[in-house]
Amino acid sequence: MxxxxxxxxxxxxxxxxxxxxxxxxxxxxxxxxxxxxxxxxxxxxxxxxxxxxxxxxxxxxxxxxxxxxxxxxxxxxxxxxxxxxxxxxxxxxxxWRGPLSTADEEVEPTSFVARVRSGDTADAGELLERLDDPRLVVVDARAPERWRGEVEPIDPVAGRIPGARNRFFEDASPLSPELLDAEELVVYCGSGVTACVVLHGLVLAGRDDARLYPGSFSEWHGLGPVERG
Structure with missing residues (x-):
């Protein structure tokens, strides 16, 4: 390998x-x-x-x-x-504790064949339809103050997807039973990047069925209702 x-x-x-x-x-x-x-x-x-x-x-x-x-x-x-x-x-x-390089690294190209995994994403349409579905737990990976809607440094609207729980991607504490025992999990952030940190942790904890909402809040705020507080 x-x-x-x-x-x-x-x-x-x-x-x-x-x-x-x-x-x-x-x-x-x-x-x-x-x-x-x-x-x-x-x-x-x-x-x-x-x-x-x-x-x-x-x-x-x-x-x-x-x-x-x-x-x-x-x-x-x-x-x-x-x-x-x-x-x-x-x-x-x-x-990393070793030396660093400034060289232009040369690697032998390969042939990567993409085989798209099905069922690992959610879209805004599904989330809109399932806002009141107790089986689905939606997780917001942004900082708590952004989740609460107190500040929003990037998007024009502050807040969260209604009902979303907060799990800040920098939080290194163990994942809660509420997340690990949820029937279904969808994770989002501002734009589908830091949500992947939470998804990585979920996979390592045995929840490899958790899904990403790629559009995240940067898409949602223009399509669906927003909750604050």
Whole structure:
């Protein structure tokens, strides 16, 4: 098994110093698409496969993604899983204690075949229809003050999807039984990035059926009701 390190930080951070051998995944270019709702739509299968092939990710590659707490490494983990590649994990950049490289890393391209996983996303239409469905627990991964609607530094409207529970993506405490025992789980954030951190934790805790709402609040605030308080 080959290990492929992937740096999910902005390009300038990668150029300033990355883990030796790490390839780069540009958050806005490689891990974000151009069609769909919200600030960071999912890339198409073809676009993601082209990046993964160029990054040397093959069927037997173990991908280890890292960032500086932004959630983009987890986004890459989720995208790999979404497109049929389960061999992936994440580490924080701060965990590295070795030397850094500023070299342009050369890797042998492979042929990544995207096989889209079904049933791992939810859309706004489903959530609108199921706002009062007790079987579905919707989880907001943003900071508590954004969940409460006290502040909103990015989107034009503050608040949350009605009924959503809060699980801040930076919270390292054990997941609550309310989440682990829920019949169905959908996780969102501002734009479908930091929600992947919570989804990663849920998968590690045995809830590999939890789904992502890719459009997240950046799409929702223009389509559905908003709750505050």
């Amino acid at each position: 080959e290990i492929r390190l992937v740096d999910c930080r902005p390009a300038e951070a990668y150029r300033a110093g990355h883990l030796p051998g790490a390839v780069h995944a540009d958050p806005e270019r490689d891990l974000t698409g151009t069609g769909g709702g919200g600030r960071h739509p999912l890339p198409t299968a073809d676009a993601f496969a082209a990046w993964a092939s160029g990054a040397g990710v093959g069927p037997d590659t173990l991908v280890v993604a890292y960032d500086e707490g932004t959630g983009w490494a987890a986004r890459l983990w989720w995208l790999l899983r979404h497109f049929g590649h389960d061999g992936a994990g994440t580490i924080p950049f701060s965990a």
